[in-house]
Ligand SMILES: Cc1cc2nc3c(=O)[nH]c(=O)nc-3n(C[C@H](O)[C@H](O)[C@H](O)COP(=O)(O)OP(=O)(O)OC[C@H]3O[C@@H](n4cnc5c(N)ncnc54)[C@H](O)[C@@H]3O)c2cc1C
């Protein structure tokens with residue numbers, strides 16, 4: 093089947109199988125910033141926004157995304173870059189594979205929660221696994237980023 | 244997951260016909276279906292049928308089949324009627340990105356043994372409404388199924404109830420080893436236990452033992468918690484043995500009952 097996907101404000105006409113998930117389809121269309129980690133719904137690496145909400149693209153039916161707004165990390169490049177500076181400064185970005193999904197979730201959290209405390213931050217990010225960092229640097233980075241944004 | 248033909252019905256009649264007459268597979272969030280290697284001849288996408296809602300009607304709370312877990316945990320209506328119950332029940336399920344996808348309908352229809360949500364819904368005495376109109380008690384549906392293809396439309400809950408959820412997991416994002424919800428209905432207690440690892444069951448003997456006493460003593464609660472563990476069957480799997488589950492359960496039931504009693 094052929095579907096039309098609005099990705100980062102751009103219309104794409106893409107051939108896909110009826111049962112295909114969004115990760116595959118987006119990557120085939122060149123959106124390689126959408127990472128494929130576990131491919132079982134457990135790691136968060138494949139996170140994209142659909143109509144502004146963070147979802148796992150590996151578990152989201154591509155055909156269902158037709159008519160909705162999809163945002164990858166490239167669609168929020170400026171905000172993501174601002175956050176990435178804090179990640180780097182805290183030594184929290186190592187191999188970087190988890191970073192696109194992680195940053196998108198942080199940016200969603202910033203919109204959804206007002207001034208979250210550490211427990212709320214950890215809870216919101218529970219679905220983003222990182223193989224390298226041990227999470228402490230990421231938590232420091234998020235706190236400093238949110239402080240700077242609210243300053 | 245492979246789907247040979249994909250349909251997006253425009254209304255419930257059409258969806259029902261595709262499921263009933265053409266043996267189509269209902270697609271909820273699809274997060275669980277996609278882990279399946281089965282080939283689906285006809286996938287019936289339920290998005291766009293207006294089944295995403297949490298509302299009050301006819302003295303009940305109605306939850307549409309396509310409502311996501313994230314909608315449950317952030318619903319002001321559910322919070323005002325059940326406190327933090329729904330948040331406590333679903334917030335351990337992986338992360339918010341999955342909870343923005345997975346649905347109440349897919350969970351109830353699947354009757355999964357490991358389910359957190361079905362345990363809470365059972366304890367609340369939820370009813371399942373199938374399109375075009377049959378209604379079943381969730382506890383009965385979980386035990387016996389629907390006896391053929393069905394289209395789940397919504398869940399009905401009492402307008403409010405005091406209830407508490409308890410679970411144990413090896414790690415945060417894993418399935419529960421065991422879970423339980425206790426509820427005070429205003430005239431009696433309901434206790435449901437799931438992830439045994441088989442599906443949720445009501446602890447009818449423990450419920451009868453507690454009777455209609457709204458403030459049972461600590462001793463009575465301890466005895467009821469042990470009765471709950473004694474009356475159920477447990478199994479062993481990769482996460483825990485049947486013996487371990489039986490040992491752990493009374494502590495969780497006791498905590499839930501104490502939380503509700505206050
Ligand atoms: C990675 C992962 C981790 C999980 N961890 C947990 C956990 O820790 N605890 C927990 O409780 N749950 C867990 N779950 C299960 C989850 O909570 C849902 O119960 C499950 O994903 C089913 O919901 P769905 O919307 O994805 O359903 P789908 O995959 O769309 O459907 C599941 C089944 O229900 C049928 N169906 C769906 N909607 C309807 C309807 N309206 N009418 C009739 N039939 C219907 C489908 O045909 C299918 O057979 C997990 C799921 C995943 C993918």
Ligand code: FES
Pocket residue numbers: 127128129130131132133134135136137138139148149150151
């Ligand atoms: S790739 Fe989607 S959750 Fe891991």
Ligand code: FES
Pocket residue numbers: 184185186187188189190191221222223224225
């Ligand atoms: S930095 Fe390597 S997975 Fe997170």
